[in-house]
Amino acid sequence: AAGVIQSPRHLIKEKRETATLKCYPIPRHDTVYWYQQGPGQDPQFLISFYEKMQSDKGSIPDRFSAQQFSDYHSELNMSSLELGDSALYFCASSLGIAGGYNEQFFGPGTRLTVL
Amino acid sequence: AQKVTQAQTEISVVEKEDVTLDCVYETRDTTYYLFWYKQPPSGELVFLIRRNSFDEQNEISGRYSWNFQKSTSSFNFTITASQVVDSAVYFCALSVSTSGTYKYIFGTGTRLKVLA
Numbered sequence: 328a329a330g331v332i333q334s335p336r337h338l339i340k341e342k343r344e345t346a347t348l349k350c351y352p353i354p355r356h357d358t359v360y361w362y363q364q365g366p367g368q369d370p371q372f373l374i375s376f377y378e379k380m381q382s383d384k385g386s387i388p389d390r391f392s393a394q395q396f397s398d399y400h401s402e403l404n405m406s407s408l409e410l411g412d413s414a415l416y417f418c419a420s421s422l423g424i425a426g427g428y429n430e431q432f433f434g435p436g437t438r439l440t441v442l
Numbered sequence: 443a444q445k446v447t448q449a450q451t452e453i454s455v456v457e458k459e460d461v462t463l464d465c466v467y468e469t470r471d472t473t474y475y476l477f478w479y480k481q482p483p484s485g486e487l488v489f490l491i492r493r494n495s496f497d498e499q500n501e502i503s504g505r506y507s508w509n510f511q512k513s514t515s516s517f518n519f520t521i522t523a524s525q526v527v528d529s530a531v532y533f534c535a536l537s538v539s540t541s542g543t544y545k546y547i548f549g550t551g552t553r554l555k556v557l558a
Binding site: 375417423428434 | 539
């Protein structure tokens with residue numbers, strides 16, 4: 328079965344650079360989520376999209392922005408990178424129509440290292 | 443407040459022992475959803491089980507079982523006859539809605555080490 332695809336899997340950037348993370352949800356899933364997991368931490372919700380519209384926002388820095396495109400893939404853009412942005416970034420997708428009952432399927436994550 | 447507490451930071455057991463991972467949640471919602479995910483050393487998050495607030499029936503799936511008790515706001519996870527491959531971080535999550543769509547609030551996770 329198709330899973331959530333994230334690219335790249337690993338990314339190394341210097342401070343103050345920009346990074347773009349991509350996510351391709353499971354076909355027919357209408358909701359995409361982004362989470363950030365720092366070392367030894369639990370995943371923290373950043374932002375979500377339902378049918379290409381932003382639906383909720385968590386503790387996402389102003390330096391970050393995201394969007395969902397017409398083909399349902401999503402991109403997380405991160406600018407002015409800081410050392411503290413080093414983390415594992417997960418994208419997840421679900422069928423949003425049933426509300427919170429449907430589980431979120433997570434991609435393998437993008438490991439971002441900021442030097 | 444919406445919150446998930448996993449008080450056990452790390453547990454070590456010897457293979458074939460049974461182990462229970464605790465999860466306590468807080469929510470004011472009358473309808474809510476709880477999940478368990480496994481994060482092996484490779485890093486991905488693997489869905490294990492979901493439970494909604496109206497379904498207090500306990501569930502068994504192979505060596506895994508879950509005990510959901512609304513009276514104590516707990517959703518505990520037991521692995522019977524643990525194996526080395528069960529070594530992972532296990533997260534309990536509460537699905538909450540603030541604007542029509544749902545997001546997860548995760549507990550801080552319990553790292554399980556199963557020793558051969």
